[in-house]
Amino acid sequence: AKAFIFRNQFEGFPKESDFQLTNEQLPSLKEGEFLAEAEYLSVDPYMRAYAPRVKTGKTFMGSQVAKILESKNPKFPAGRHIVGEFGWRTHTVSNGKPLSTGVPTAWLIPDIGDLPKSLALGVLGMPGNTALFGFLEICLPQPGETVLVTGAAGAVGSLVGQIAKIKGCKAIGVAGSDEKGKWLVNELGFDHFINYKSDDLRKKIKEYAPHGIDCYFDNVGGEISSTIMLYMNTFGRISVCGAISGYNETKPPKATLVQYPLTFNQLRMEGFIVHRWLDRWFEGIEQNKKWIEEGKLKYRESVTEGFENTFTAFVDMLRGGNVGKAIVKI
Ligand code: NDP
Numbered sequence: 001a002k003a004f005i006f007r008n009q010f011e012g013f014p015k016e017s018d019f020q021l022t023n024e025q026l027p028s029l030k031e032g033e034f035l036a037e038a039e040y041l042s043v044d045p046y047m048r049a050y051a052p053r054v055k056t057g058k059t060f061m062g063s064q065v066a067k068i069l070e071s072k073n074p075k076f077p078a079g080r081h082i083v084g085e086f087g088w089r090t091h092t093v094s095n096g097k098p099l100s101t102g103v104p105t106a107w108l109i110p111d112i113g114d115l116p117k118s119l120a121l122g123v124l125g126m127p128g129n130t131a132l133f134g135f136l137e138i139c140l141p142q143p144g145e146t147v148l149v150t151g152a153a154g155a156v157g158s159l160v161g162q163i164a165k166i167k168g169c170k171a172i173g174v175a176g177s178d179e180k181g182k183w184l185v186n187e188l189g190f191d192h193f194i195n196y197k198s199d200d201l202r203k204k205i206k207e208y209a210p211h212g213i214d215c216y217f218d219n220v221g222g223e224i225s226s227t228i229m230l231y232m233n234t235f236g237r238i239s240v241c242g243a244i245s246g247y248n249e250t251k252p253p254k255a256t257l258v259q260y261p262l263t264f265n266q267l268r269m270e271g272f273i274v275h276r277w278l279d280r281w282f283e284g285i286e287q288n289k290k291w292i293e294e295g296k297l298k299y300r301e302s303v304t305e306g307f308e309n310t311f312t313a314f315v316d317m318l319r320g321g322n323v324g325k326a327i328v329k330i
Pocket of ligand 1 (some may be wrong): 036044045046049126127130151152153154155156157166174175176177180217219220240242244245246265272274275286318319320321322323325326
């Protein structure tokens with residue numbers, strides 16, 4: 001098995017020298033174990049955020065779509081495809097037992113018809129459920145309301161805006177390039193796009209949300225988020241999904257002002273981890289699959305070829321090089 005070993009804790013932006021590519025001999029299968037071969041790896045922002053919790057000297061974390069090659073575990077039969085929390089490696093021997101957090105180490109990909117298996121790392125997996133539950137359960141969007149989402153052209157954000165449209169809301173997306181904006185508006189049906197790198201954020205919000213924002217799905221945190229909150233309506237809802245604008249900072253985050261808009265606009269702000277809805281995992285996948293089949297939910301993948309290029313795919317995603325879900329094809 002080829003594997004990326006985590007050598008050094010990141011300081012600021014991850015460096016290639018923080019990893020070591022190794023070749024490992026795998027043990028033979030014991031009763032209750034199976035051997036899985038990776039077909040696609042996922043690269044996600046949480047890997048940067050959670051890295052301080054990973055011990056150096058171990059395989060770096062992450063999910064993969066893998067095929068079971070051999071099995072001595074009836075729950076994971078040979079030939080089936082799974083999503084496994086095996087990290088950045090090509091082959092894994094696992095017993096499939098859940099992690100100590102209760103999160104499954106591996107789950108069988110349900111029947112998704114002719115759709116690509118790689119979607120189990122995106123719209124039909126963790127990012128899809130993050131968008132679905134994190135938006136609907138926390139923002140509680142009502143028809144006619146205005147929804148704003150940051151990180152709008154990414155795996156999670158691109159789905160949140162489309163689900164907002166499905167629910168009869170106005171969707172405004174904030175992302176980092178005009179090319180991304182064109183995709184959001186022309187292909188995904190977002191009503192408006194704001195480029196946080198080149199547009200005047202305040203001016204554009206006033207133009208696109210003249211009656212204020214009711215729901216804010218926050219993928220980025222930082223100053224952009226504090227500014228957005230100033231334009232929220234009374235009793236607005238904020239779903240705090242992530243804070244990627246700060247993940248690569250070496251200094252502690254700048255103090256941002258949230259108390260003022262939270263108080264005076266009487267907002268509700270709630271953070272979440274998608275595993276809150278583990279008991280509804282397959283319901284989420286089924287819902288997103290149905291919307292794809294009905295033509296209501298579109299997805300895009302940014303695919304990097306080759307296991308050896310996983311690090312490149314990871315940093316490219318952190319820099320905004322991806323549109324939709326960033327994955328690696330082995
Ligand atoms: P994306 O596909 O959105 O990829 C990351 C994107 O972040 C990049 O494409 C880039 O787009 C944007 N970005 C990078 N740096 C900055 C910055 N300084 N300011 C603003 N945007 C930036 O990733 P995901 O959809 O997988 O994740 C989106 C967010 O959701 C992350 O914060 C992640 O941690 C969080 N998350 C949380 C989960 C939970 O359970 N709470 C589960 C899954 C994800 P651009 O060109 O627009 O800058």
